Amino acid sequence: MTWIAALPMYNVTPALDFEWREWLADVLRMVKPACRIVEPDEELHGFWRRPNLLISQTCGYPFMHGLHEQVQLIATPRFDAPGCEGAHYSSVLVTRADAPFDTLAACRGARAAYNQDDSNSGMNVFRHAVAPLARAGLFFSAVLRTGSHLGSLRAVAENRADIAAIDCVTFAFVCDEMPELARQVRRIGTTAPSPGLPLIASGTVPPATVEALREALNEVLAAQPERAKRLRLQGFSVLPSSDYERIEELENEARAVGYTRLA
Template structure:
């Protein structure tokens, strides 16, 4: 089988995308499979389900919404970023730098923005944070979907929205490589933590290859420490799927509070 690989999640700029691609190429060269690094030519839910997927990265929300039945977990990256604790991460609640809001509670009636309906960091954790504040299932005056964390940050910075929840790893990269955008927003809180975005493989990948991938992941950190620092990588954890049940708990807790969707 001819395997494919892609890392679609933390490509904040073209330069960072290239850095991740070079890192992935280094991982693959260490296990020497017949594998191509590709750009997904379909929506990610379909791509992640490809039977010849050797390695990619997904969000924990779609993982627990059914994807887990067709893939296996390789490892979860650990990042050096504010809001991360080992393999767990949270979202940063942001508003405009000059906005009047100083907490999520102060955003009642404001304009919220989020990236995707299937995002744990941008939607699910955000919904969970808002749920205790909502009244009759409502909190915000308006809600806009942008399609990406960068889109959400720019909507807040440009005064098209007032508050967003941004994956803390994404936000750390924005501070690194897009400092002018980072200066236009301000953190006013964080969401609850949950397991980070896992590296996955098709269920067809043999166990020996999964083990080789895990070894290669760690080798790339020690062989190129400067690159690991730029990518904010500190290690990898092998989490059981049961750890990702926390993501479903965030959803259940919000629904139990009567807040089923951002609004």
């Protein structure tokens, strides 16, 4: 079997995409399987379920909604970014730099943007933050699905939306790599934290290979500290799958007060 690998989640710019691919290539050289780094040529939910997937990164929301039954957790990155604490992260609530909103509560009747229906950082924790403020399941005047965190940031910056929840790691990379976009928005809050985006392997990957991947992650990180700094990587934690139940708890807390979707 020829293994495949991809890191599709934090490629905010072409330069970062190159850095992540180089980092992944170094990890794979240490583990030494026959493995190709690929660009997912299908919808990510299908890609993450490929039986020859050696390593990739997923969002915690799809992980808890069925994916965890078919893959193995390798590790969860620890990022150096405002809003991260250990292997946990939160989302930044942003509005336009010149918008009149200073709090989430002040955004009643405003326009929201979010990336995807199955995103923890862009939808689930956003829904959880809004839920106590909603009335009869409603809070916003309009909701726009953009397809990506960058799309949501641009929608806010271009006055097509008033507020969005942005993964704090993505937002830190935007501040590093796209400062002109970062200057067009302003933080007005932070969501509840939850475990970060996990690195996963197919259930067919031998346990010894998973252990070798964990060792390689930290060895490659230590070997090039300047690259680790650019990627904002501090290390990796091996979390039990049960830690990710926090994502379902956030969903259930919103649903319990009648706020089942961003609206």
